[in-house]
Amino acid sequence: MLKIENLSVGFDTSKGRFTVLDGLSYHLKKGEILAVVGESGCGKTIHSLAITGLLPVNARITGGSIIYKNQDIAKMDENALRKVRGSGIGMIFQDPMMSLNPVFTVAAQITETLRCHTKISRKEAIKQAGELLKKVGIEEKFLKAYPHQLSGGMRQRVMAALALCLHPDILIADEPTTALDVSVQRQILELIKKLQKEFSASVIFITHNLAIVNNIADRVLVLYAGQKVEECSKEDLFKKPLHPYSEGLLNSVVRLDSNDKRLKAIKGTPPAIGEVLQGCKFAPRCPYATEKCRTQKPPLFEVENRFVRCFKYGGQNG
Ligand SMILES: Nc1ncnc2c1ncn2[C@@H]1O[C@H](COP(=O)(O)OP(=O)(O)O)[C@@H](O)[C@H]1O
Ligand SMILES: [Mg+2]
Numbered sequence: 001m002l003k004i005e006n007l008s009v010g011f012d013t014s015k016g017r018f019t020v021l022d023g024l025s026y027h028l029k030k031g032e033i034l035a036v037v038g039e040s041g042c043g044k045t046i047h048s049l050a051i052t053g054l055l056p057v058n059a060r061i062t063g064g065s066i067i068y069k070n071q072d073i074a075k076m077d078e079n080a081l082r083k084v085r086g087s088g089i090g091m092i093f094q095d096p097m098m099s100l101n102p103v104f105t106v107a108a109q110i111t112e113t114l115r116c117h118t119k120i121s122r123k124e125a126i127k128q129a130g131e132l133l134k135k136v137g138i139e140e141k142f143l144k145a146y147p148h149q150l151s152g153g154m155r156q157r158v159m160a161a162l163a164l165c166l167h168p169d170i171l172i173a174d175e176p177t178t179a180l181d182v183s184v185q186r187q188i189l190e191l192i193k194k195l196q197k198e199f200s201a202s203v204i205f206i207t208h209n210l211a212i213v214n215n216i217a218d219r220v221l222v223l224y225a226g227q228k229v230e231e232c233s234k235e236d237l238f239k240k241p242l243h244p245y246s247e248g249l250l251n252s253v254v255r256l257d258s259n260d261k262r263l264k265a266i267k268g269t270p271p272a273i274g275e276v277l278q279g280c281k282f283a284p285r286c287p288y289a290t291e292k293c294r295t296q297k298p299p300l301f302e303v304e305n306r307f308v309r310c311f312k313y314g315g316q317n318g
Contacts, residue, residue, distance in 0.1 A: 003067040006023050006064035007024045007066060007074070008021055020059075021046055022227050024223075031196075033219075034219050037207055048174050054085075069088070087166040090171045092176045100158065102147050104146070107126060111126055135198075136157040138161075164199060167199055168199075175208070176188060177189065178208075210250065210253050224245050225270050227309065231307040252266060288312060292311055
């Protein structure tokens, strides 16, 4: 569905260029929900903006490729990108106001999108918009509402309708439930799962919340400081995280299967942007770090059908 190879993204600042995504590779399979997890600042959003060609003006793709339908998104011009965003890749953001226009009604926003990309009459577009709203669990009468007249959960539903109205192959959801309370959060997750099945889309679900990963994902990619440190099935991650960072993430949430309900947060903070480390980027926070970890960069090792960036799994040479 989507093949990302060695993708690097940097920011140009007055102090030079800083790398925020460092050689990321993964394949998104058809019909799967892939969760991308990691602490704030590890590059989750930047990676999704690179895929949709929406990077901020001072950010650059400095290497690698994003192959979608035999074309490289990393090399597309704005026109081609707009087509991909229209019908290939839909996006739901944490803040619905990123994609909802406050001065237009719900009907206007959905029909505008529909009519920009397909040749249908105004009447037909309004009919389709009403049907879409019903699919995302909103009554048709809200077609006439403005975004500010809707609750946070309803805005997320409208954004889901907008993202899906052109039947994209890929849906990227970037922390879409973070600002919502828990019961609304659950409803939106159920909605995304339902729509994913109905539209047979592949989903990249970005979150820092492992409970959500457990609820929604088929596979998981753990990002740390702009690098993939582990990639595996959801079951494998929760049964036995391999990377010390994944282990730390799991230890910092309440485990339902454990009597020990104390949380153990990972000590320290991720490297600051622009900070150069000689060895593994996680070494300063890692309880298992050795001299080798502090001086050499671990490659990705393949272990039992999963990937992990840690010398612990390097076999005899590790
Ligand atoms: N406009 C910007 N200029 C400079 N650095 C930025 C900008 N936006 C994000 N960054 C940096 O890029 C890194 C990754 O950010 P982001 O992808 O938003 O993280 P996440 O979504 O995982 O929380 C962070 O270190 C952040 O400080
Ligand atoms: Mg983010």
